[in-house]
Amino acid sequence: MTGWAGFLTITTASLVFLAVLQTATFAVGHRIGRYNVVDVAWGLGFVGVAWIGVLIGGGDPLRNWLLTILVTVWGLRLTWHMYVKSKGRGEDPRYVDLLERSGGNGLGTIARKIFGIQGGSQWFVSLPLQVSAVSESTGLLPVLALGTLLWIVGVSFEAIGDAQLRKFKADPANKGKIMDRGLWAWTRHPNYFGDSSVWWGLWLIAASAWPGVLTVLSPVAMTYFLVYATGARLLEKTMSRRPGYPEYQRRTSYFLPRPPRSRRHADT
Template sequence: MSGQSGWVAFLVIAAASVVFLAVLHGITMLIGHRIGRYNVVDVAWGLGFVGIAALALVLGPGDVFRRWLLMILVGVWGLRLSWHMYLKSAGKGEDPRYTELLSRSGGHGLRTVARKIFVIQGVSQWFVSLPIQVSAVTEPTRGIALVAVVVGVALWLLGFTFEAVGDAQLRRFTSDPNSRGTIMDRGLWAWTRHPNYFGDSSVWWGIWLIAASSWPGVLTVLSPVAMTYFLVHATGARLLEESMSRRPGYREYQQRTSYFLPWPPRAPRSP
């Protein structure tokens, strides 16, 4: 980041991102209110990051190669995720996670919905996207720091593969009538109970590494930490585990399959 002009450019991108996310989530909330379910916020999740990457590409004065690289990586990841979430939720009811969250929060009034779902999602997106915003105003990557870019792209590829393949495997499983009443424990789902969440986390650690290849991108490390926390403890795996634990066979699945990090499945316990 080169002097005062770099900080000014960052503030412009940061402010534009706030405005964009406010408009995106405002429209999404109204759509959710109209159709009677607020899991449409999951469709806006990927689109929000794509929009911020586009703003960073257009408004950022930093290294053009890194801006385009992050635009492509975030664009591919975000558009795939949003399309997947659209297909997953279309024609179906509310996600049990949001039903439970709103029930604990005192109802489905718009003020509660905005505060508990959309504002939190928007603030989280802005914070998690800080590596993209900061990278857009920093100098080109040089020397040994290029290793961070290579490792970051490799980590992104690993995460994207886990997320996309895991979602595809689950989609085929749930569309098979013979799988009803059973637990998905095949493919990547035999190695981790949440391959999509693990993949998502890996994607954002990869994006951070790319941003960290030029100072002060390394200082945005709390962004992938926050994303991983959301995926594991806040709104992702933990809430899904709570709802899935009521299903027959899930306890046994938990005993033999790693929670988050991929690991060879354990042998079933002897009776």
């Protein structure tokens, strides 16, 4: 199934899948009394869209199976990480702040501001996968290879950064301290930087064949979410209240990795 008819079929199926996923996640969140469970469904939604595309679409098999495998590896790792991270914990301060700014925690507001926006974002960000699924062109192999390399960099930043933070928090001696080691010394948000890199890599793979390049706003939107909308900016608002974090901010890059400033230079 290719062409515009194929795309309409895939994008409709993707929308239905994401709507069902977010509705089920909302029901789970309502039952357990916290809505950060939506983060567990984030990666899972993209995995579902990728498989819909590769099973229904008639695009180039090499490119589409590569995209599906990469999205599945990334998405399932992220899903498991978010499940372990949120299990047994209270609500994420980001969502508390979001609902307060949105006028309260009524079910309609929660469904619209958290789950509705999340589902719509998943659909829009996954457009490179949907378009690639119906593109028959083989594409440019060097661009495909570059996208795969960028994906590797991104998923490595995510996985290593998460592992380093988990190990840091598991040590009782670090209680109350700010994580500023390993990748966290180069960027205050290695996981968000890695996530952005993953999606720029996936877009490059899709863009290796026309008309994948036209979906460039999808990785732009993902990067915006990670940096400004629901990611780093909201987390920084909460973390900046902790002792030692303002000093960490002065010596460590906000998003793009770069060598850390020394403590002496950061204080001048």
